[in-house]
Each structure stands twice: as structure tokens, then as C-alpha cells.
Amino acid sequence: MATFLNSFLPDSDPQSKTQIVGKGLGKQTTKEEETSPFRLIEPEDIKKLFKPRAAFSYKGSYGHALIIAGAQQTMGAALLTSKGCLYAGAGLTTTSMPESGLTALNTLLPEVMFIKRKALLKNDALTKYSAIAIGPGLGKGAKAEQTLAQLFTLKRDFIADADALNILASRPDLLAIIEKHSILTPHVKEFDGLFGKHTNWWDRLQTARKKAIQLGIVIVLKNQYTFIVSQRGEVFINSTGNPAMAQGGMGDVLTGIIVAYVAQGYAAKDAAILGCYFHGKAGDDLAIKSFNVTASQVAEQIPRTIKDFLLS
Numbered sequence: 001m002a003t004f005l006n007s008f009l010p011d012s013d014p015q016s017k018t019q020i021v022g023k024g025l026g027k028q029t030t031k032e033e034e035t036s037p038f039r040l041i042e043p044e045d046i047k048k049l050f051k052p053r054a055a056f057s058y059k060g061s062y063g064h065a066l067i068i069a070g071a072q073q074t075m076g077a078a079l080l081t082s083k084g085c086l087y088a089g090a091g092l093t094t095t096s097m098p099e100s101g102l103t104a105l106n107t108l109l110p111e112v113m114f115i116k117r118k119a120l121l122k123n124d125a126l127t128k129y130s131a132i133a134i135g136p137g138l139g140k141g142a143k144a145e146q147t148l149a150q151l152f153t154l155k156r157d158f159i160a161d162a163d164a165l166n167i168l169a170s171r172p173d174l175l176a177i178i179e180k181h182s183i184l185t186p187h188v189k190e191f192d193g194l195f196g197k198h199t200n201w202w203d204r205l206q207t208a209r210k211k212a213i214q215l216g217i218v219i220v221l222k223n224q225y226t227f228i229v230s231q232r233g234e235v236f237i238n239s240t241g242n243p244a245m246a247q248g249g250m251g252d253v254l255t256g257i258i259v260a261y262v263a264q265g266y267a268a269k270d271a272a273i274l275g276c277y278f279h280g281k282a283g284d285d286l287a288i289k290s291f292n293v294t295a296s297q298v299a300e301q302i303p304r305t306i307k308d309f310l311l312s
């Protein structure tokens, strides 16, 4: 039986009601599915994408992620992003947050290293990291903008979330030159801030496809069903996750998980697909026994969820 796009949207319009969604990322059974840009991610796709941990591998085999996040009132966002990254298996994680958060970082996540915000502005300071994420709880002030602008001087891809997206919304000059294969992870309000107000999801998805192709980036448009839009305009629909996860900080953890996968060598699109799938699946596993789940719990659940998934 055919699946239509409107099943994955909070609203409905004539176009999404007739748009066929292909099942899985591989070959499709009908011509309509084969030519559709919309694909529903299936567990078999994840099993094909996900790489097992190799014999004789060591921390260096799994990359070094840098997280630039947090401000005085939103230090928790930096901790949650770091926690997502750590539990998604990055070999090394370094977090750049305000120094006043250092005791919390060392107490809660002793595996994570720290770098001062100012140190990021030095030449070459950012070159040693295999993946960079910026934005959760960062704030939108001049210093945050300066730090984000510094990333552009490197001419390398990065993951932008939350306040980094809000800054980019006010700096179209920067957005226009974002490095290819960067990943943006907006929720609906952040998306409309970046690319203009939309009155329905069909139009929003068309804009996401157009912008992802034009800029050569991956856009992760978050919702109950999250849409991962590739640099070629394909739209991969993630169906893991549930309303128990509707709590602050959940997106911060997702950003940490995605940066961990980029650090581990996955291509941007694959890192986004794996990140969204396991983030939602961890929430689903927890929701079997919990009415609501916290962002911290989701991060901690990730390694168990992956192990169970691979054994299933």
C-alpha cells in the first residue's frame, strides 16, 4: 500500500496528500516511489549505514568533536550537547563554554575536555578537530556572532543549531558562504527565521530542498517526524521519537549525537540520518516505561539502544 507525505506532517494540503513516499533508502518497487524525493528511513537502512567498532581501534579512530555552546543562563545546553556527543561515541570531546561552567562540566562529564572561548579566536585553534558543532544556548550577542564568524574563516563544514541558526538568520552574508556539507538543525521557528515565514509544511519542505541544493548543505528540519534534506534535495523521513521527548534540551542532545557521528567519519547526510534515528529510538525505548523522558536520559540511553538495535 502506498504511503503519502501528509501522514508525516502536522498539517495537510492537496499536494502532500498525493505525494508518494518511498519505503527505505534502497531500490523502490514502483516508478512513483523511485522518482519521489521523499523516503521513509527503515531499520534495515540504519543497519547498512552503521559501522561496527573495529578491532584494534582506539580513541583516535573515533574522532575529536568540538562543541561551542552555552552562556551564563543556558550552561545546561552546552552540557547536554556534550553529553549527547560523549554517549554517541566520539573518541574525544572538547567543549568551549563560559569558564563559570567548568566545575559543572568536570563534575558531570569528566571525560569531556574544555577550551576557553577566547582561545578559539586564535589562528589554527580550530584545525585539529574532526567535527565542530556550534549554537546550543550560545546566546545571540556580539561575542557569539564573532565566534561563529571565526568558523567561516576556516572554510570548513560545521553543524549549526539553536542560537547559531538565529545569528545566521540575521547574517545572510554568512549563510550564503556556508561551507558545503555543513548541517543545519532547525526546529520550525528557526527554519522560518532562516528562510522566511511559511504557512504550510509542503511549502516549507520545498524551500528546504531548494536551499539544501543551492547551499550544498544538509538541513535537519525537526518535528515529531524529522525531515533530513540532503545536498541533492532528497528528503529522508525519520519516524523514531515520540511525544514523551517534548522537553527542553532534547535538540541540544541531538546536535551532540550528530557531531559525534561526523567526528567518527560519517558523511554529513549519514551522520544526520543515524543521529536522528538513534536519538528518537532511545526516546522510544525509554518511553516504554516512562511517561516523559528527559534529554539527559536520552543521551545516557544511546549506547544501550544501539547495542539492542544491532542485536535485534
Ligand SMILES: NC(=O)C1=CN([C@@H]2O[C@H](COP(=O)(O)OP(=O)(O)OC[C@H]3O[C@@H](n4cnc5c(N)ncnc54)[C@H](OP(=O)(O)O)[C@@H]3O)[C@@H](O)[C@H]2O)[C@@H](O)CC1
Residues within 6 Å of the ligand: 073, 074, 075, 076, 077, 078, 135, 136, 137, 138, 139, 162, 163, 187, 188, 189, 190, 222, 223, 248, 249, 250, 251, 252
Ligand atoms: N538547559 C538549558 O540550558 C537549555 C537551553 N536551551 C537553549 O536555549 C536557547 C533558546 O531556547 P528556547 O527554548 O528559549 O528557544 P527556541 O527553542 O528557539 O524556541 C523559541 C520558540 O519557538 C517556538 N518553537 C520551538 N519549537 C517549536 C516547534 N517544534 N513547533 C512550534 N513552535 C516551536 C516556541 O514558541 P511557542 O509556540 O511556545 O510560542 C518557542 O517558545 C537555545 O539556544 C537552546 O539551545 C534549550 O534547549 C532548553 C534547555
Ligand SMILES: Nc1ncnc2c1ncn2[C@@H]1O[C@H](COP(=O)(O)OP(=O)(O)O)[C@@H](O)[C@H]1O
Residues within 6 Å of the ligand: 162, 187, 222, 223, 224, 225, 226, 240, 241, 242, 243, 244, 245, 246, 247, 248, 249, 250, 251, 252, 253, 254, 280
Ligand atoms: N512529539 C515529539 N515526537 C518526536 N520527537 C520529538 C517530539 N517533540 C520533540 N521531539 C524531538 O526533540 C527535539 C527538540 O529539539 P529543539 O526544539 O531544538 O529543542 P531544544 O531547543 O529544547 O533542545 C527534536 O529532535 C525533535 O524531533
